[in-house]
Structures are given as structure tokens and as C-alpha cells.
Amino acid sequence: MTAETDWGGAPSVLRMILGRQLEELRTRAGLGYAEAGAAIGVSHSTIRRMEAAKVARLRLADAEKLLQVYGVTDREEIDTFLQSVREANKRGWWHTYRDVMPDWFAAYLSLEQAALQVRAYENQFVHGLLQTEDYARALLTAAHPHSSAEATERRVALRMHRQELLARPASPRLWVVMDETVLRRPVGGPGVMRAQIDHLVEVGRLPQVTVQLMPFANGPHPALWAGAFHLFRFRARELPDIGYLNGLVGPVYLDKADDVVVYREALDRLSAQAASARKTEALLTALRKEW
Numbered sequence: 418m419t420a421e422t423d424w425g426g427a428p429s430v431l432r433m434i435l436g437r438q439l440e441e442l443r444t445r446a447g448l449g450y451a452e453a454g455a456a457i458g459v460s461h462s463t464i465r466r467m468e469a470a471k472v473a474r475l476r477l478a479d480a481e482k483l484l485q486v487y488g489v490t491d492r493e494e495i496d497t498f499l500q501s502v503r504e505a506n507k508r509g510w511w512h513t514y515r516d517v518m519p520d521w522f523a524a525y526l527s528l529e530q531a532a533l534q535v536r537a538y539e540n541q542f543v544h545g546l547l548q549t550e551d552y553a554r555a556l557l558t559a560a561h562p563h564s565s566a567e568a569t570e571r572r573v574a575l576r577m578h579r580q581e582l583l584a585r586p587a588s589p590r591l592w593v594v595m596d597e598t599v600l601r602r603p604v605g606g607p608g609v610m611r612a613q614i615d616h617l618v619e620v621g622r623l624p625q626v627t628v629q630l631m632p633f634a635n636g637p638h639p640a641l642w643a644g645a646f647h648l649f650r651f652r653a654r655e656l657p658d659i660g661y662l663n664g665l666v667g668p669v670y671l672d673k674a675d676d677v678v679v680y681r682e683a684l685d686r687l688s689a690q691a692a693s694a695r696k697t698e699a700l701l702t703a704l705r706k707e708w
Contacts, residue, residue: 529649
């Protein structure tokens with residue numbers, strides 16, 4: 418994958434893992450793309466796309482043939498891999514919301530739902546996993562002023578569905594640093610903002626969630642010119658940390674180590690400069706009174 422990866426096709430994280438496993442097996446077998454493709458009757462570009470998770474779905478027959486070509490003979494290992502292929506080919510729950518969500522967002526959701534850790538800096542709005550229903554509704558109404566009420570409610574439902582991952586037994590570690598601007602910007606009116614701040618205090622007490630506020634008084638910080646960005650970390654050893662930022666011409670996903678480390682170090686500095694989680698709760702309580 419390149420530094421700026423095009424994931425408009427929204428590969429599942431599992432398909433990414435399988436692709437990297439196939440790449441490792443091919444390399445270990447000493448075969449090039451053309452040789453692997455010829456062995457199973459497909460082009461070298463198809464092998465490349467399979468390994469890069471850029472195929473719509475992995476065909477079971479192709480996967481089994483490749484395992485054989487790569488010297489995998491253990492039947493249990495083959496069956497386990499093929500079962501993973503079946504799982505990877507299933508659509509995520511978010512597919513039912515495809516009518517109200519851009520194609521690129523499916524890739525983001527695939528990463529978010531599979532992550533071991535989600536770290537983020539937010540400079541404009543409350544992170545989607547931490548929004549109240551009313552805050553989300555006000556935000557989405559403003560973002561899509563010409564949408565029908567029904568479409569808006571479906572977008573709100575999608576956002577609330579995302580948040581269910583925080584209640585899972587093995588929920589990801591969520592660590593968000595927010596600029597004070599986020600809670601100064603009126604979204605939905607004073608009542609909505611007070612409820613949103615109350616929710617941040619409540620969810621910030623969860624053991625797997627850390628919320629930090631970056632007060633104006635703390636001065637310039639490493640991400641002041643960068644805008645919002647996220648970093649995902651996964652349990653699978655095959656996957657590197659992946660960064661996400663939403664640019665002017667659409668989303669960018671970063672997986673090149675040299676690029677990701679820049680954002681990881683920025684988050685580390687942000688976390689050190691921002692108010693601690695305990696201090697943040699006190700600041701949130703004070704901000705609530707201003708609404």
C-alpha cells in the first residue's frame with residue numbers, strides 16, 4: 418500500500434490481513450506476481466490487487482489454489498484460511514446505510530470497528546464516537562441542509578450504531594484530544610451543548626476511554642495547522658498503524674511508517690500538552706456553566 422492509499426472500494430480489515438498473509442506466503446515461496454498468477458490462471462495484476470485488498474471479494478477457489486502453490490499443505494491451516502475468506506467477503510453492518518453514506522466512509526468504519534486502539538485529535542467537532550444523538554442530529558442537519566428528515570435520521574442512526582462498539586466486551590481503547598474550540602462552537606443550541614458536555618464527562622470515566630481538552634490558555638500546539646486526524650492500531654501483526662485525515666479533496670489513509678510516525682508523535686505531544694483526563698473533567702464542568 419502507498420502512503421496515500423485509495424480505499425474507495427472499502428476493503429474489510431480482515432481482507433487486508435488475508436492479503437498480507439498471501440503476500441508473505443508468496444514471498445516465502447520465492448514467487449513473483451506473474452508466476453503466482455500463471456499458476457492459478459489469473460493475471461499478475463490480479464495477484465497484486467488480492468494482496469493489496471483491492472478486489473471486491475476473494476474467491477475461495479483462487480485462495481485455495483494459491484495456498485497450494487505456496488506450499489501450504491496442512492488441511493487445518495487451509496480450512497482456517499478459507500473460513501477467514503468467507504468472513505472477509507461478508508458485508509459489514511454499515512452496508513445497510515449505504516444510501517446515506519459516502520463510499521469512502523465504509524473504509525473508515527471497517528478500520529474503526531476492527532481497531533484495538535483509536536487515537537484522535539479533533540479541532541472542530543466532538544468525535545463521532547462521543548456525540549449525543551441531539552448533537553449528531555444538529556451537526557448532520559447543518560452538513561446536509563437539502564436532505565430529507567428521513568435521510569438525516571438514518572445518518573444519525575448510523576452514528577449511534579457506531580458507538581455500540583464502546584459497549585462491546587473487547588471494545589477498542591479510545592483516546593481523544595479535543596481543542597477547546599470544539600466546545601465553544603454552538604451546535605444545536607445551549608441545551609444540546611450542555612447535554613453533550615455531560616455526556617463527555619460520563620463517557621470519559623469509562624476505563625477504555627480517555628478524553629483530554631486542549632485549552633486556549635495552553636497556547637499553540639503541534640496540530641494547530643494540521644486539522645483533525647485519527648490513528649488506528651490493530652491486534653493483527655500483519656497490519657501497521659493506519660492514519661486517517663479528511664482533506665479538501667476527500668479522505669487520505671496513511672500506512673507508510675515514516676508518515677504515520679509523524680502523526681503518532683504529534684498525538685503524543687498533544688496528549689502531553691493538553692489538560693489531563695482529571696483536569697479535563699473539571700474544565701468541562703466549568704465550560705458547561707457558560708452554556
